[in-house]
Amino acid sequence: MAAPVLRRLSPGRVWLPGILPRGPRQSHSGAQGLLAAQKARGLFKEFFPETGTKIELPELFDRRSAGHTPQTVYCGFDPTADSLHVGHLLALQGLFHFQRAGHHVIALVGGATARLGDPSGRTKEREALAAEQVRANAGALHRGLRALAANHQRLFADGRAWGSFTVLDNSAWYHKQRLVDFLAAVGGHFRMGTLLSRLSVQARLRSPEGMSLAEFFYQVLQAYDFYYLFQHYGCRVQLGGSDQLGNIVSGYELIHKLTGEDVFGITVPLITSTTGAKLGKSSGNAVWLDREKTSPFELYQFFVRQQDDSVERYLKLFTFLPLAEIDHIMQLHSKEPEKRGPQKRLAAEVTKLVHGQEGLDSAKRCTQALYHSSIDALEVMSDQELKELFKEASFSELVLDPGTSVLDTCRKANAIPDGPRGYRMITEGGVSINHRQVTNPESVLVVGQHILKNGLSLLKIGKRNFYIIKWLQL
Numbered sequence: 001m002a003a004p005v006l007r008r009l010s011p012g013r014v015w016l017p018g019i020l021p022r023g024p025r026q027s028h029s030g031a032q033g034l035l036a037a038q039k040a041r042g043l044f045k046e047f048f049p050e051t052g053t054k055i056e057l058p059e060l061f062d063r064r065s066a067g068h069t070p071q072t073v074y075c076g077f078d079p080t081a082d083s084l085h086v087g088h089l090l091a092l093q094g095l096f097h098f099q100r101a102g103h104h105v106i107a108l109v110g111g112a113t114a115r116l117g118d119p120s121g122r123t124k125e126r127e128a129l130a131a132e133q134v135r136a137n138a139g140a141l142h143r144g145l146r147a148l149a150a151n152h153q154r155l156f157a158d159g160r161a162w163g164s165f166t167v168l169d170n171s172a173w174y175h176k177q178r179l180v181d182f183l184a185a186v187g188g189h190f191r192m193g194t195l196l197s198r199l200s201v202q203a204r205l206r207s208p209e210g211m212s213l214a215e216f217f218y219q220v221l222q223a224y225d226f227y228y229l230f231q232h233y234g235c236r237v238q239l240g241g242s243d244q245l246g247n248i249v250s251g252y253e254l255i256h257k258l259t260g261e262d263v264f265g266i267t268v269p270l271i272t273s274t275t276g277a278k279l280g281k282s283s284g285n286a287v288w289l290d291r292e293k294t295s296p297f298e299l300y301q302f303f304v305r306q307q308d309d310s311v312e313r314y315l316k317l318f319t320f321l322p323l324a325e326i327d328h329i330m331q332l333h334s335k336e337p338e339k340r341g342p343q344k345r346l347a348a349e350v351t352k353l354v355h356g357q358e359g360l361d362s363a364k365r366c367t368q369a370l371y372h373s374s375i376d377a378l379e380v381m382s383d384q385e386l387k388e389l390f391k392e393a394s395f396s397e398l399v400l401d402p403g404t405s406v407l408d409t410c411r412k413a414n415a416i417p418d419g420p421r422g423y424r425m426i427t428e429g430g431v432s433i434n435h436r437q438v439t440n441p442e443s444v445l446v447v448g449q450h451i452l453k454n455g456l457s458l459l460k461i462g463k464r465n466f467y468i469i470k471w472l473q474l
Contacts, residue, residue: 226251
């Protein structure tokens with residue numbers, strides 16, 4: 001058999017050796033339809049292997065072939081933190097697109113591999129995590145993945161019969177393994193020269209810090225994950241970021257040696273910041289998917305702030321919108337760019353997937369309250385939303401006594417200094433309540449004006465100092 005070949009495909013076009021791009025192969029009901037559609041969106045970057053296999057990747061997904069059955073695709077997520085982040089979304093989108101096409105997908109939490117640390121794309125060793133922390137993080141990722149899958153199922157159904165979405169943890173099979181037995185059974189199938197030739201390994205070996213044995217062994221465990229899922233779940237495709245290609249190839253080689261069967265890898269692009277840095281925890285620029293770490297409002301604003309030169313690409317990558325609809329959105333944008341229509345649609349689609357309709361509604365309320373000084377939005381905001389929106393704000397619970405004045409409120413909230421200076425801050429226009437400037441310190445608070453229907457007041461001192469007051473016994 002000829003050696004497997006990897007080719008990088010030109011944007012918007014799939015060419016798999018031995019298969020001409022003709023007629024029915026372009027149908028969205030077949031393999032070329034599924035793979036080509038995601039290639040056209042920019043979501044699928046590389047396929048491995050493309051030649052030299054008994055069955056080629058398009059045939060694996062071709063629904064028209066005799067005896068066709070749904071395939072199983074997996075992607076791994078190491079719990080190095082207690083939340084997924086935006087950088088993980090493209091791999092999840094890839095899984096969701098396979099699920100929508102009727103295939104089964106597995107999100108694999110690396111409860112075992114996270115203890116070693118993946119060296120791919122890193123210039124130095126990851127800080128070791130305690131076993132208890134990894135277990136806690138793994139539990140959080142389980143919950144996050146299930147929540148995303150539930151939002152996808154509930155809010156983005158398209159009338160087709162979808163495949164299943166399963167969350168597994170590789171600690172389930174590694175905790176039963178004994179080191180010597182594992183090395184005896186698996187280690188002999190890996191060649192040191194091949195493992196050392198991986199780009200991620202070469203880069204680390206040349207670095208001043210070098211590479212630990214634990215990190216070096218990571219690719220062996222990821223390869224074994226693929227083999228385990230192939231044996232127990234019939235999984236023949238691994239999805240991963242473009243920095244995972246070496247690990248995917250290791251899995252292919254192990255499975256082929258042990259079983260003689262062919263499996264495949266598909267990579268998705270990495271999302272980077274405007275400076276070119278990979279978005280993630282290690283780079284210090286993660287936009288988290290857990291509400292406790294990044295609120296729906298902050299996630300929404302991250303996508304609303306995207307530049308015009310990237311928003312069309314992001315609509316294709318991060319949403320399920322048809323390409324024709326994206327083209328229409330961009331055409332409208334060219335006529336009225338000041339409305340930022342594509343950015344708002346992008347932000348809405350992603351926020352709804354991550355946080356559900358309730359999260360999207362919350363993000364829009366916060367946007368109206370902060371950027372449009374909407375009293376109506378403030379009045380229906382919850383305590384949690386106000387705290388998320390004004391993260392640096394002081395939060396106070398006060399009893400509304402009869403005759404409570406603006407001056408009393410400011411002093412009880414410790415928002416102004418005592419004495420004449422604090423009094424002057426009000427008279428000179430430096431204080432507002434619920435986006436309305438107040439200049440009379442002796443004004444008595446009025447429910448419905450100074451105190452909103454939800455029993456809250458938003459006090460602002462100067463330009464940036466906010467205080468949230470929750471009134472008791474109204």
